[in-house]
Amino acid sequence: EAQVTQNPRYLITVTGKKLTVTCSQNMNHEYMSWYRQDPGLGLRQIYYSMNVEVTDKGDVPEGYKVSRKEKRNFPLILESPSPNQTSLYFCASNSRLTGTTYNEQFFGPGTRLTVL
Amino acid sequence: QKEVEQDPGPLSVPEGAIVSLNCTYSNSAFQYFMWYRQYSRKGPELLMYTYSSGNKEDGRFTAQVDKSSKYISLFIRDSQPSDSATYLCAIPKAAGNKLTFGGGTRVLVKP
Numbered sequence: 738e739a740q741v742t743q744n745p746r747y748l749i750t751v752t753g754k755k756l757t758v759t760c761s762q763n764m765n766h767e768y769m770s771w772y773r774q775d776p777g778l779g780l781r782q783i784y785y786s787m788n789v790e791v792t793d794k795g796d797v798p799e800g801y802k803v804s805r806k807e808k809r810n811f812p813l814i815l816e817s818p819s820p821n822q823t824s825l826y827f828c829a830s831n832s833r834l835t836g837t838t839y840n841e842q843f844f845g846p847g848t849r850l851t852v853l
Numbered sequence: 854q855k856e857v858e859q860d861p862g863p864l865s866v867p868e869g870a871i872v873s874l875n876c877t878y879s880n881s882a883f884q885y886f887m888w889y890r891q892y893s894r895k896g897p898e899l900l901m902y903t904y905s906s907g908n909k910e911d912g913r914f915t916a917q918v919d920k921s922s923k924y925i926s927l928f929i930r931d932s933q934p935s936d937s938a939t940y941l942c943a944i945p946k947a948a949g950n951k952l953t954f955g956g957g958t959r960v961l962v963k964p
Contacts, residue, residue: 741896777861779941779954780897795951827896842952844896
């Protein structure tokens, strides 16, 4: 089954304790992204990656790191989490654009993070 | 001004009613317009997308774009309780990979 998986689905942690949220896709997609979703603000892109070893900042990158060492994996790293990073996080992937066709982004099930 | 704005709702309608959702956007250069549906505790999934102006129909769903007023709409005919979800409009930026979302409208269809 084609899917994007994230782990963990729920995480409660304390300020300053480094954490990693994993993301994996089995569709051989070039593009992968991380979003956070907050009430009233919708989904905002944190980082995205166009291919292995190629990443770029989205709209809200402060406090986050990413890496793309393999095509299928795109982990999100919070080196020193703070309470304002309490949010619902989604990983997404899509294939390379061709011509004028927009290719659908496929989202994972989400990771609910609480930073105390 | 946000690039994409959407009324947060919630919007509560009786089963069988027409649901009307809309977004406004600020950049006239945008060409693709998308609607994602998000059920509770799930990730968003693409419902429909349109290119440039006009209407697009898919079963009970119709997406409409008015580029002159920078206004996009989604209509759900004969709404069902299973349509209860949050609907998010989204616009891809020039690079294509970056989606800018509206805040989402929560819809509740009551039996």
